Amino acid sequence: MAGNQVPVTILTGFLGSGKTTLLNRILKEDHGHRIAVIENEFGEEGVDNDLLLQERDEQIVEMNNGCICCTVRGDLIRILGDLAERREAGEIAFDRVIIETTGMADPGPVAQTFFIDDEIADRYLLDAVITVVDAVHGDKQLDEHTEAQEQVGFADRILMSKVDLADPAAQERLRERLMRINPRAPIKPVNFGNAPIAEILDIRGFNLNAILEIDPEFLTSDEHEHNDAIQSFVFRSKKPFDPAKLEDFLSGVIQVYGPDLLRYKGVLFMKGSDRQTVFQGVHMMMGADTGRRWQPGEKPSSKMVFIGRNLPRDMIVKGLEQCLA
Template identity: 65%
Template sequence: MQPAAEKGLIPVTILTGFLGAGKTTLLNRILTEQHGEKIAVIENEFGESGVDNDILVQDKEEQIIEMNNGCLCCTVRGDLVRILKDLRRKKRGGEVKFDRVIIETTGLANPGPVAQTFFMDEDVHKDYLLDAIITVVDAKHGQQTLDEHDEARAQVGFADRILLSKTDLVAEDETKALMDRLRSMNPRAHQKKVHFGEAPISEILDIRGFNLNAILEVSPEFLTSDHHEHDDDVKSFVWKDPRPLNMEKIETFLSLMVQNYGENLLRYKGVLNVKDEPKKMIFQGVHMLMGGTPGKPWEEGETRESVMVFIGKGIPRKLFEEGLAYCVA
């Protein structure tokens, strides 16, 4: 179980999305806009799908390049953990100044291993706070990309926020169909249309999607819509139950499920109504890593209800639902 995030940590945003989705356009805007933020951007590829060459000077020996607006850009030629520790050391020593980090993954990357870095390495976990995973989806080619590429589906499954680019190039009904599909794959990710990367910084940073005490948001449309058009391997389901749960049973059951299906569980999160517990119990996980902590007290008159969201590949929904029902006190 991971402890709740403490103050003083450096927030990190993971920016992902398939090749050509518009990650670089968004990143270039962040790197050049006068937003007053000191951001260290970790780029893990250069060239056509990396940051534009007219912005970055490609010096093979240079690892950290400072932008004219105070942002930093780092090239990753090795382990992400080493880069993060190096940045932290230079920040402490006054060599570089930054307040937060954005990591841009390659278009073909599954963001899961990057996210796990912030929980598995003790030094990284001690210094950094994983804020959120932002996924950019190309409205023009999104359906085809999701049909053909596992990585694109995984990127959607991991997302805390989905930015839809190029919506001006397709009809409104096509965009709606894509948004419905994305919602069926990941009902907890807020969706927003963006034009040429023009997304307010406030909608990309400090989302706290990985904060255990953050509110669990599930799209209301997900619970009322029918989603049968696409047989995606990345699927999601929401489990709700007003009956109080037995804490020991729920811990045992979830541990067993993570042990057996963790590799296929992309994201899972819940607010639990535990018997004789005045506070909400919050839990979430990525693959095999699961964390839990007491949240805010249940307010007087508030409906006590457990709400859990599971997003994964080929997860046995019936088994999960039957097991969770067994955990009722």
Template identity: 60%
Template sequence: MALIPSTILTGFLGAGKTTLLNRILQEDHGLKIAVIENEFGQENIDNEILVQDSSEQIVEMNNGCICCTVRGDLIVALSALAKKREAGELHFDRIIIETTGLANPGPVAQTFFMDEEVGVHYMLDAVLTVVDARHAMTQLDEYEEAQRQVGFADKLLISKTDLVEPAQLDALKARLMRINPRAPISQVDFGRAPLAEVLDIRGFNLNDKLEIDPDFVKAEEEHGHDHDHEHVHTDACRHEHGDEHEHNHHHGHHSDDIAAFVFKSNRPFDPAKLDEFLASLVNVFGPRMLRYKGVLLMQGAERKVVFQGVHQMMGSDLGAKWGENEERGSKMVFIGKNLPKDVFVSGLEQCLV
């Protein structure tokens, strides 16, 4: 049986997660979606959708969607839903897990890789993060959880854009790209978003395309002309080169604990050296490494090697063959909390042939 696509919907308190979720559930899309509220507080789906005081944990809606509140173990809930589906007691096509506004999405994402039974039934499609345009700058300054939610995202959806000036929105987008250059950014107004922008993104799947915001990479390359090697990466260069708007410079004081950097090289890696170095990175810095992903050029290999990881869990696979006229090279992105970029860069350089 095909794996059940699963989406993690996260975002800080009041960002508009529930509004977006309600829109998705009420649309006439023909999909039967199971929603899990992975929470311990009071941030529930609206009363019209979820009967909060019901003794029945699972509530089926008119259009066939299912709502389930989980205040305990997510693994238990996922396993129970899968068993009911297999037994024909419940019918659903996919799952959306909505986290609380203060949740770290990392452990939720890890559930899909750490538990064997969950891995047999479910496939993590993407982590979606809703960002409140009006309050995000302050939240990112004050709450590490807000930074983590952005850092883990495969897709960022900015809400409440009607409440801010264009210059404020541009500054926010620049900051989000600095924290997570691999996540595309869209705007979602009053919960309205095309389903194609929230479902079947395949953001967590291994593939041979590493999607990093091209302006971010371009800015780093421009900044790198002052250096001897070809892959210098500074979080600040987004301010210096990545935006034409002067207002961006006024936000240079934002030094987020969670940030991203990119490593690029046209020289191939020595597989044994790289394996050993990546293992040591994960061993030492794993808890601080939120997301990392890359397309690698290996010595003697005719195929790309793709790798990605979440915290201490890392996996790799063979990708497509290198094209005859394709420029060969490695591109890696690391998103984490206070990662020592110089250690990563110098270590990776030593793994090159």
């Protein structure tokens, strides 16, 4: 079954960032992918709900380019299960899913769906969280809304929209700020919702064996003008970890700070192993996997990134140091 999993992209971004423009292009353009786009209202009472949906029903509409648009309310697990059954029965065809989290702050619960529910995990593979940030208003939104910071903290890739309208110096400042909040998400500019589909699909941001990307510039930039609640830090060590101590310590950190940990990820040097250990997590859910062998001439070392809300950085760093063998 595993080879047959449908890849899923979660598309998030603050109001007016250009998500909808992007989705409309995906639904209309001739890109050759059959994509099921789920616009998820998550039962929020929006102003226009009464106008849009007299009857509280899903609408599944097939578009001219073979994509499927699905406007849903309520339970994501039920919708995904329903779509998978219809696909298996040959009623509809799609080879990937994009979920737009309309007006929903933290993409975490949506991402966790793909780890918690076995039937969903068998049928779908969470590919990446993509966050669209408005180059003109993004800075102000990050100042005023921790939700906007959460969306950035969660991202595997950030698409910066309206770059043609933004002052270059302000844009560069915003870019540096985004990098401090989330050093592991590459930032790509988009014009008029014109992101090539390849920038959005098959990123494998949740694949434990994916390369741990940290922008090298992040490690050199240290001026923090913004006191963002969501911040990141990197832990590095050339000494090996004691596996039992590390597992105990990380379990404790997740128990206490899990709700405030958005994403954490690392490549670890474990005592007694000739292979890398790759780990990552979302909130309270953590997974680890054996990675590739350390190469001849390569100096084994550990590198971990933590992205979260008001994390006790010094306490976590000290604790990790105490787990070294």
